[in-house]
Amino acid sequence: MANSYTLLQNLRAGRCSNTAEVRLLRFWEAKNVNKGGELISVDMLLIDENSTVVHGSIPASRQLRFKNRLSEGSxxxxxxxxxxxxxxxYRLSDAPVSVRFNAESDFEKLPATDRIIPTEHFRFRQYDQIIELANTGNQLPDVMGELCAIRSTITDRIPGAHRVMLTLRLERCRPPSIFRFWGLI
Structure with missing residues (x-):
């Protein structure tokens, strides 16, 4: 019998007694620059099989218990x-909730899973939305650029997973850099 896991989109504020199966996309240390770089927490982005991304946080007082187990992509x-x-x-995802580790939290790495959990997640915003967010501190974009082209392998009649290629132009340097991202559909 397959294990039953809660989905991140179904989380509601309060203590969660259910188990979620998630991929750790990214993690980093949040430090207080006003207090000499004192560690506040270890923050992370978690994603589930429905591509729901939530912000997770391990308080500094509990970080030693978990930090050595963290592996991006696992x-x-x-x-x-x-x-x-x-x-x-300080909003890192579109989800209305965040996950906070406590004394009873358990975060165990799985050697394998039957679920298809994405390995990346991109948030795209219209130009006017980015302008509205400028200097508000509400969003933390990783990369800003112009989406120049989208190509899909759906029409290529290639067996297996379908992919989408996005071409992104970055104006940070001259000439503009062009990056291509591949992702599964």
Whole structure:
């Protein structure tokens, strides 16, 4: 019998007694620059099989328990955590909630999974939306550029997973850099 996991989109504020199966996309240390770089937390982005991304946070007081187990791209079971509303001042995903590790949290790396959990997630914004967000501190974009082209292998009649290629122009340097991203559909 297959394990039953809760989906990140179904999380509600409060203590969660269910287990989620998630991939760790990214993690980093959040430090207080006003206090000499004192560690505040280890923050992360988690994604599930429905491509729902949530912000996760391990408080500094609990980071030693988990930090050596964190591996970007790996799949984990997560249980015994708190669910809080996402902060409007520090919003890392579109999800209305965030995950906060507590004393009862369990975060175990899985050697394998039957679920198809994406390995990347991109958020695209219209230009006017980016202008509205400028200098608000509400969003933290990783890369900003112009989407120049989209190509799909759906019409190529290639067996297997279908892919989408996005061409992104970055104006940071002259001549403009062109990057291509591939992703599964």
């Amino acid at each position: 799949v984990y079971t997560l249980s015994g955590f708190d669910v809080t509303r996402s902060s409007p001042k």
